[in-house]
Amino acid sequence: MASSSSFPLLPVALLALLVSLQGAIASVPSPLQDFCVADLNSSVLVNGFACKNPANVSADDFFKAAMLDKPRDTTTNKVGSNVTLINVMEIPGLNTLGISIVRVDYAPLGLNPPHTHPRATELFTVVEGTLYAGFVTSNPENKLFSKVLNKGDVFVFPKGLVHFQFNLNPHKPAFAISSLSSQNPGIITIANAVFRSNPPIADDLLAKAFQVDKKIIDLLQA
Numbered sequence: 001m002a003s004s005s006s007f008p009l010l011p012v013a014l015l016a017l018l019v020s021l022q023g024a025i026a027s028v029p030s031p032l033q034d035f036c037v038a039d040l041n042s043s044v045l046v047n048g049f050a051c052k053n054p055a056n057v058s059a060d061d062f063f064k065a066a067m068l069d070k071p072r073d074t075t076t077n078k079v080g081s082n083v084t085l086i087n088v089m090e091i092p093g094l095n096t097l098g099i100s101i102v103r104v105d106y107a108p109l110g111l112n113p114p115h116t117h118p119r120a121t122e123l124f125t126v127v128e129g130t131l132y133a134g135f136v137t138s139n140p141e142n143k144l145f146s147k148v149l150n151k152g153d154v155f156v157f158p159k160g161l162v163h164f165q166f167n168l169n170p171h172k173p174a175f176a177i178s179s180l181s182s183q184n185p186g187i188i189t190i191a192n193a194v195f196r197s198n199p200p201i202a203d204d205l206l207a208k209a210f211q212v213d214k215k216i217i218d219l220l221q222a
């Protein structure tokens with residue numbers, strides 16, 4: 001009798017244990033030491049970079065001089081924007097800490113075209129100007145969340161989702177600063193990935209995917 005009445009408790013207890021373990025697994029891993037400054041020259045291959053000997057670490061490993069203070073040239077591409085990223089390659093002290101920073105400059109009517117960061121959520125802050133920004137959710141909804149953002153406004157682009165920003169002012173440049181939740185967020189610009197891959201994706205395949213004539217694909221690939 002005793003064993004039959006305690007039997008249903010066992011699966012419940014196991015389930016509770018699994019749920020609590022799941023909670024632990026789903027959180028961001030905590031660092032196991034104060035820092036792990038990237039040894040960018042190490043031949044050891046790990047997820048990230050091997051740690052530099054802490055005895056050889058200095059304040060300069062956590063520092064980058066005046067890189068985000070100046071407006072960047074937005075005339076070098078046809079979309080009229082310029083992205084300056086500071087990741088673990090620029091500041092080795094970011095290794096294992098899950099954060100990086102970016103400055104984006106926009107020409108008047110400049111566009112930061114649709115792109116995604118495979119490894120980071122982005123916290124976007126307008127420093128100067130007025131930008132139309134948005135992101136699109138995954139299939140099947142593909143819902144657009146968009147806002148007009150002014151100086152001091154903050155917007156979130158969730159990890160992995162396609163997003164963009166457009167400077168609405170035809171006369172003045174704009175700029176923004178973002179933090180990204182990875183030491184190496186990565187960037188996939190949608191148009192480049194689809195139409196400028198190396199080697200190219202076959203044009204008849206893309207024509208079928210986009211339901212347009214092959215000539216249009218050839219034009220886009222060119």
Ligand code: GLV
Nearest residue numbers: 083102104112122
């Ligand atoms: C802005 O979204 C950027 O990642 O440059």
Ligand code: MN
Nearest residue numbers: 117122157163
């Ligand atoms: Mn982005």
